[in-house]
Amino acid sequence: MDKRVHSRQLSRRDVIQIGTLAAIGGGLHPLGVGGFDLTSRVSGDDSVKVSNGKSCILIWLDGGPSHLEMFDPKPDAPAEVRGPLGTVATSLPAVRFGECLEKTATMADDIAVVRSITSPLGEHNFGTHYMLTGYKPTPVLEYPCFGSVLAHRELQRAGGHVLPPHIAVPHFRVGGASFSGSGFLPDSVRPFSVESDPAKPGFKVKHLQIPNGLTGVNVARRKKYLEKLNQFYGVADATDSDGFQEAFKLIGSREAQIAFQLDQESEQLRQRYGRRTIGQSCLLARRLVQRGVPFVTVNYKGWDTHNDLVTRLKDGYVGAKTPVGLIPSLDLALSALIQDLKQQGMLDDTLVVVMGEFGRTPKLNTRGGRDHWPRVFSALFAGGGVAGGQIIGASDRTGESPKDNPITPADLAASIYHLLGINPATQLPTSDGRPVRLTPAGSRVISELT
């Protein structure tokens, strides 16, 4: 059963739009925690069903994850290629993952790994732009990432959502942080960064609640006045509000407040995801997707491992008894996420993508690390109708170049759009009104994935 809650219907039922509050006037009184106390609230009975297309959780491994220690190990290669870590068998015959992915390895039947992604861009910003938009960066136009494209579609066909349609956990500073995400699309589809660490005790989105001394009446009036002032100034479109419109919506919504309350999840489940940032971020992502958010970017930083792979990828700190480095933490979070989505009946409608801007050099460097390597690297897909239990494409003996079925980031973007039910040849207009294809001409959907 699809347990997702339909946010559009809820928002109508809950009458949480601040605009309407102003009309009610002074009848409301200030509330401390919890936003406006309105007559109805998010129903817990999950009776509202949704089938408005698929959602996506992108786990972005910022900095460039090593394909050789993760999804494309080379156990038979010479030591300087093989690296310091071992491998682990998966539920697929003859397919091995890096040793730190032991939990994910048991779920290989639900997973498709693409091992032959190839790109010429080995610099963080450029690679990130290419992977997240399907376009190589150019000085004339910034393209939107697929999260914002999906958000755009959602806003166009539905509108009125309370939760922003693209949310980044904990934030969207990717690839050197010079990338807005929304590209040439309006600001309203820029990813909403939570900005707080979901793993911290007492996690909450800062400033979501109206503080003491202010009331809903004040906030509603400010919203109304601001809209009027911007209208006087000649801002033609009310959605072009520098983020205020979205912020007001969030503040006025009980539903939004609840969406971010991780402590509503059982302790056992929170533990299963792992108590580190990546784990709790993935759990939050599931909560958000469950409430109708079409795209969540989980931004997991720290993968630019130029030195000391053992500590950074596996152990986490020198002398760790239990490995808590980048990969084991991801392993815990990712496997819990897939399992949880499955249990909630959400996996078929939720595409999970795990990738970064490039891979790492086949040969270890002198500092026990690996440098940038875009010529071949891997990405993982699960859910969302992806045909699991397969490895697509292959790299050569040393993980240096694609051996067969080379797949470009443009192909990858086309495939993600396709899986999410969007034709990659769709054109969106820039602010100048010129139509731009979602992915470059010539990009192709990876047929094996679907």
Place this chain on the structure above:
Amino acid sequence: MFRFQLCSYLGLSLWILLSTPRVLRADVPVDFQSEVMPMLTRAGCNAGDCHGSAVGRGGFHLSLLGSSPARDFAAITNEFKGRRVNLKHPGESLVLKKPTGYVDHGGGIVLDEDSAAAALLERWIAEGARETAQRKLVQFHIGLSSGNSIIAKGQGGLVRALATFSDGTQLDVTDRVTWSIQDKDALHLDTTTGELTALRSGQHVLIARFMNQVKPLMVLVPFNRNPDELAVDYDLSTLHRIDQEIVGKLMQLNLEPQPRASSATLVRRVYLDLTGQLPTVDATRDYIADTDPNKYTNLFTDLLGSREFIDYWSFYLARMLQIRPQAKSDTAARAYYQWIRQQLQQQPYNLMVRTLVLSQGTIEEQPATEYYRTVRGAREQAELTSELFMGVRLRCANCHNHPLDRWTQDDYHGLAAVFAKVRQGARVQIVSRGEVTHPATGAAAIPKIPGDRYINVSSDQENVDLRVPFVNWLTSPNNSYFAKSAVNRIWSYLMGRGLVNPVSNMSETNPASHTALLQWLADDFVDHDFDIQHTIRQIMTSDAYQRRVARNASLSQQVFYRGYLARPLPPEVLLDAISDVTGVATEFTGFNATTRAIQIPYQDIPSTALDAVGRCTLEQCGSVVNAEITIAQRLQWINGALINDKLNGQDSFLRQLQQQSQNKKISVEKLIQELYVRVYSRLPKQTELVFWRNQLTEEASTGKQIDIIRDLLWSLMASREFGSQH
């Protein structure tokens, strides 16, 4: 009509050339450097994602975009046991069979076997595959054969590339050049025939690469004239030199310039640009009421002499120089900042840069030495110096000759060698040892002035300061980068966008939107002893600076300065403005209570207030000043302390207003006017006045008046008008 000199010259020579038949004689052997190499580049063989990548591809490594013909010759003829070329059976050569698809090729088929390119390659092999360089490229020009750079939308033109070689020959090399178009939706080029079609209006760049040269061609495609707009025929000769260029281009593009902005708009604009502050209520009212015809000139002249001007332009310089505090103390950063302030007051720009680049000693002896503690390493110092004072990015030339510009590896490592003997510690000094390794030769790089001469150092001159010849060259009136880079920054601060944009990327392939204007501004800056204030005066005197904002104009039109470019205020300025409007200062840890955000020497100071207005730290965005404002920051605006605390503060403007109104009743209209002048630096229009009067009167029954005014004040500060320079 205004016309590019270069283009008309080019058109002429191309015309002559085209009227003489091109000589292609079978008895002249194929030349490796001027024929084979360009063909490889054109086919993409030596591109960065192919054999031109740092480690080559498939075991075959060519220099990126053919920057090193000798190395490539060796790779083609000697490596792989010479199997790449087969002199006996040229057609059997791998270098031919792979790209044409006869032998499995990772890059697929890139050459048609029947093409002229394939024939050329085969003939070169048949003639012995010799490393010939019969002719050196002396000059390389591209242009439209019409001699004019304007094409109507939907129409076409013929592009020609013309090469002049050292042996005196001139050749039409259109079909040998590697062409690229920055905006493929704007121009279409048939690379064989040179037929160019204009698809979109605007100014577009076409880039041609041939041998070791890269050249841009700017093509203007006029906009369709809006029928509502009346054509005004400007007599360019009566205009300020700046406007001759700006209006001239607007006329070419069929764009109508905006009229002059109102007094209220100009007083706010000039105050913000020169002092980073809003004009006070009195200053605004006085200026609007002033009937002196010279009031505008008087305004900026007075402000240029103010302390606030020094404050604000020191802020620009400090951000440009990327001042950063040390982990435990910001003493050095503060001293450095004070030094910058003092320089701005007392020294012309060239002397300031000279002192900076030549600085030696401890921070106490010479605060400018902090320049050598900003980055670590000679290469990084070279990159910083070239980016700040030449506006160029040398970084690409670290590993290979710059693919999009003139810079070579010799330039990059040569400039690094200039700084190699500078010890960057507590005491900056010249030491006897220090060199950087040139990656291509493995030997110490020879110090070099970028794009210019090598600096000869004899072995007995151990402690010679190589920075001296460099800085002499850098700050010389003849340097074509230094003054341009400086005036381009000044222009971008005042006009919202650099003539070359971004300002740190002046390169052959990123030409200025108004080439002649940039040159004139630079020459004028040099002629006036590198006086920053002089250039500011010039720009502020122009009509271009004083125009109204062109609302609803697309960015593609705005870049031509049709109107003043509206833009968000720098975050620090916005925060100061909020403090000024509310009457409650923002406090910064470690600074006294009266310190304004723009007076803080460095970006990286912990401040939730600055975070909320969208500043970014050095780590986040380097020297970029504005980050984008996010929803999370807006939550802080609405619910956080940033504005709410200021609205409610003890000595806040609202409290004072409240007290005043207790003594003497203020009319609603007066109140609205007061708020508008205070926040927007203008009086409300009649429609606005009526709206707010009705609104406030209507709501008076729903709550306390002070609450309503507080909400209005909040909204005014959150509005787009307040947050913009316009």
